[in-house]
Every structure is written in C-alpha cells, then in structure tokens.
Amino acid sequence: MHRSVLLIFAASVGLCAGDVNEDLLEAAHTGDLSAVQALIGKGAALETKTAYGQTPLYLAAMNGREEVVRFLLDKGANPDVHDSFYHASMLDFVLMRKHYGVAKMLIRKGTANPDRILATVAEAGNADLVEALLEAGKPSQPALDKTYEAALSEKQTDVAALLKKAGAHEPAPAFVVDAKTLEVYAGTYKSDQIPLDIKASTKEGRLYFQATGQPEFALKPKSATQFEFAPAQVEVEFDSPSSFTLKQGGGSYHFKKAVTQ
C-alpha cells in the first residue's frame, strides 16, 4: 500500500516536472520573461529539451528574445547546444535570422572553439559580431587567414580590417592560369552520380561554373588543374581537359564533358 502510494506520488511529481519544463520551453519560445522567471523558480530544468534537442535558451535565441536570452545566460544556460535534428548551434539560426543582438550575447558567453564559428560570424558581414568574437577568444592563424581572405573577396572592409588587426596575414597572390588553358575546360559536364549538369565557361580570364538552376560562380585557381570556391567549400580538380572531380560537404563527384562549347 505504502509502496503504491509512493509510486503514484513519484509519478505525479514527474508529471508536474514535465509540465513546467514544457511550459518553460513554450515561454522561452514566445519571449515571456516573467513566465520564464517563474518557471525557473518552480524548478523547471534550465537545460530541458524539445524532441529535437532545443533548450529554452536555444528557442529564445533563435526567435530573437533578447531579454529571455540575457536572463537564461545569467542563470548559466549553455550557449553551445546543438540540436539533434540539424546538428546546428543556436548561433547558426540566430545569424541566419539576423538576430545580431542575441548573437553578440551568445558569442560573449560562448565557449565553443572560435575557429568553428569565425567564418559563420564573418560571413554575416557584421563587424560588431566579429569584434565580440575576437574579444572572446583568439582564433587560430589559419582560421584568421582564411576568413580574412574571404572578407576581402566579399569586400567586407570593416570585417577585414578587424581580422587584419587581429593578426591575419595577407593572402598569397592568386595563382594565374592563362586564358587558353581555361578555355579548354569550357563545356557542359554531367555526372553518373548526381543528376546535375554543370556548365563551365570563361570570362575575363576567370573560370566560371553554373549548376542547373543555380547562380554562376567564379572559381579561384590553386593550380592549372585545381580550383576552389571557398564560400561554398567547393573544390574542383581536373584530371583531363574533359573531366573533373568536385568535392563538397564530404561528397566527391566525377563529371565528364558532354558538350564542348
């Protein structure tokens, strides 16, 4: 009898805890600061998670709820959580949605390796955020250099200046491939691995790629046969004038020329 009563009591405590945790997630998502404060006071778990691994801070951050984010960070909430579906950090969504005030708070409190987030933060083109990141922790020299080069390429002068001041090295002069060599690569390529055509063309001494339905982009030569497009982390290597291997996101795809231009 005693035992069954205890079990019922334990179950009801568990149920209540579940309710306050769910309420906390909801309040954080909607930015209801007073509800968040009250629920934390009632014992709701700071790091409780949705089915997709989002914490209250994650939900508040991705929806730009600055007051709630500030409160949860002050309470010690972890700013370096990754969700379990996209495996993305809250900062990824915050930057995507341009909640720069929240981003600054997360960067200042974050403990994640600055190398991992420097490129993402710099890509947003917001000098304040880059400054906050550089104040929070020094990235490695290669990360600084690579991000600096990208900032120069994207003409993000404020960001580039901050990175330079932080010690970024000037990029090596671009490898120059003569126009005649580039013209040999022009044509439409197909792959047996993915149903995607890539059109290669040359303009003003540069090699351009355009995949079906996507915008054209210029490749940067690393040698006469190796090229890259850093913003999309695309690497291309020609093994002959009529075939190349494209690497992106861990995948490797071989393309053969189908049409010569």
Add this chain to the structure above:
Amino acid sequence: MSRQVRASWRSVALGAMAVASLATAADWPQFRGPSASGVGSGAKPPIRWDATKGTNVVWKAEIPGLSDSSPIVWGDRVYVTTAISSDPTQKFRTGLYGDTDSVNDLTPHQWKVMALDKLTGKLLWQQTAHDGVPKTKRHPKSSQASPSPATNGSVVVAYFGSEGLYAYSSDGKLLWQKDLGIQSVGWFFDPDSEWGAASSPVLYKNSVIVLCDRQKDSFIAAFDLKDGKELWRTARAEVSTWGTPTVVAGKDRSEVVTNGSKAIRGYDADTGKELWTLGPNSEIACTTPVAGQGLIFVTAGYPPVQPIYAIRIGSTGNLTLAPGKDSSDAIAWSKPRGGVYLPSPIVYGDQLYTLGNNGILTAYDAKTGNRVYQQRIEGDSFVASPVAAAGNLYLASEDGDVFVVKAGPQYELIAKNPIGEPILATPAWADDLLIVRGASHLFAIANKEGSK
C-alpha cells in the same frame, strides 16, 4: 466594340466549338482527380499550346487573390478557391530555396469559392466564405487558400484551414460550415514559422474527410456531407503535414491512407479506426499517397529520411520493416532514398514517376521498384504534381511552362508549353480539356487545332 474585344469573342466562340466536339467529360472531383490518381480520361488531350499567344487556349479567366489550390471539375462546372488579400503586392516567391520564414500578411482577406462555366470560363457564382485577418501565417510558396475543394456534383466542400470548412450546393448556396480550430501548420523546429494548411478535403460515401495535422493536437475527421455533423474523429500523434489523404478501395474495406512525419498510416474510411502504421518517414511530409498495381505508394523528401514505400493494399498492423529489410509481406518494395518533397508521385502504365522540386523526373517499375530512368527536366523549380493522359505526363513548372513527356520506359520530351505566369497548382483534367491554374488566371486548354 474594340478590335481587342472582338478578337476575344472570336476566340471564345472557337473554344466553345472545340470543347463541344469533345467526348463526354469525366469529372475531376478533388485534388488530382478520382482517387488522387492524376490520370485524365481524355483520348485527345492537348499536346502543344502557347497561352501567351492564345494558341489552343479555349478560355482564360482571371482569378483574383492568391491561391495554389487546384481547380476541380464536375459536369459543366469548374470550381476554384482563392484568398484575396487587401495588400495587392502579395505574391508567391518561386524558385529553389530553403528559407523557413513565413509571410505574415495581417491585412483583411476574403476567402472565396468560385464556380465557372467549363465551356466558356464565365463566372457562374462566387461566395465569400469568410472575411477577416488571417489567423495563421503562410509559406512564401503557399497561400491562405491552398487546400483544393472537393465535390460530388451536388455538394462543393472548401477547406480554408484556420478559417474553416464550408459546404455549398452546386449552385452556390451555403449548406453548412464548421470551425475546426486554429490550424497552426508549420516548421516542426519552430512553431513561429507557420506555413499554412494545405491538405485538401476528400469525399467518401456521404462524408468529407479532413486531415488536420498541426503543431499540436493533430487529428483526422469525417463530417456528414448533408449537415456537417462529425461522424468520427481520430487523434494523430503527428506534427504538421501537408499531404492530402487518399481513399483506397480494397477487397473488404476502404482505407484512408495518410502521409505523416511520425508515421504513414491507414484508417478505416467508415470508422476512422487506425488499421496500420509505417515508418520511418521524413520530418516534413507533403505529398499525397497514390494507388496503382495493387499497391499504395507513399513518399516524402525532407532529408535525411527520404523514403519511397510500395504498400500492399489491405495490410494491417505495424508495417515498419525490420532493420536491413526493404520488403515484407506488407511492403512490396521500398527505398530509403529517392523520395520527393513537394510534387506527389504518379502511377501511370507500368511506371511510378516521382518529380523532384528541382525538376528531376525518375521512373520506377511500379511492381518491383527498379529504377527505369532518371532525367532532369529543363524547368528550374516544380511544386505542382504531375498529371497524365493519353500516354503522356504533364509536368507544370513554377517558371510557367508545362512539359509534356511521353510515358514509358524511355524518357522523351514532346513539348514545352508556356502559360506565361508561375504555376504552383496541380492542373486538372476535364476529359480532353486541361485546366491549368497560373498565379493569376485559369486557362482551359484543348487540342483545338488538331496539333500532334
């Protein structure tokens, strides 16, 4: 009378003559026609046309507002729904993109049901089902009137998500209406990213079945066509989904097959009792199940789980495959990859065809699942589902072209036909008449000039 108006009269007259000579039209009572098959009955449907020049266009009717619901046809009438915003700048954002944000147009809207004459495109009646500010947001590719209407010839049912379910007589008299609550349908990852309801009502016997998968408290329910009385309701442990349920007639029972993020499920169409369940599936499920060759095909295409299942009609219980297996007594074949995101698949002849948003058309042997071919269509982006007739597939692109592809084991593009405005709605058949909904107009297209 101006020269332009005279020219319009002449084209309407020619169109009417052409249609009058067609064989008796089959009806297209719901999204993708009978049983959502997408297959028209016409023997001589149009192959080539150019709506920008009026070639083979029988009539063209302006439809105000914004809607990607499909037209439906019964007898001599075409029915469409629309939502008219007070903001005239509202439009679809077409193309391939992955943004999750919603369009939050909080201006007053009018939700309308319209009936047009099938032969002329003349407006026969229109009713405003609801006036007000939308209760939920929409996806940039979606609208406040995305579910297609359904009819049995005497009752026309229109579902507008949070704005309710409405039944009209075929001459436009409101029979009944139901408030099904707020349909907050959106991104599973963030309830603020509302994309809007899209699942269309389907009719079964004397009932209308509505699938309401939303952020919380999802359900499927049937209502009496006569008075809207709820006949059954079954709760679903589901997040938001967008596919229309399909009623599949079996030997001993009719089952309502639903796509779903947590599971694909079959229900008894008479009682709502869950008959079977199958997973895993994509976290975002948008396509409509289709039946053919004794199988029900269900697919979804949101990564990382992008399956295609071929389910035997009449199965019962938990159909989830054992680890490492791709078939069972209940599952004729399956694939863990290859599922598509928005356009629903079509079974035509011996093949199952899937069309990716990016225009990749894949043909499978419907019985075995063996891939027959894969080909990229020229258009950049596809949302509308394929339809078929007289041995050809019709693929409508957001760019405003309808590609006609010969059905069969070999890919062969026959024609590319411009409409002149974006197409997001699945076209409808009325025998040999193809009805295409563009962003602003309804086009009735026929083989007026005997083109081949």
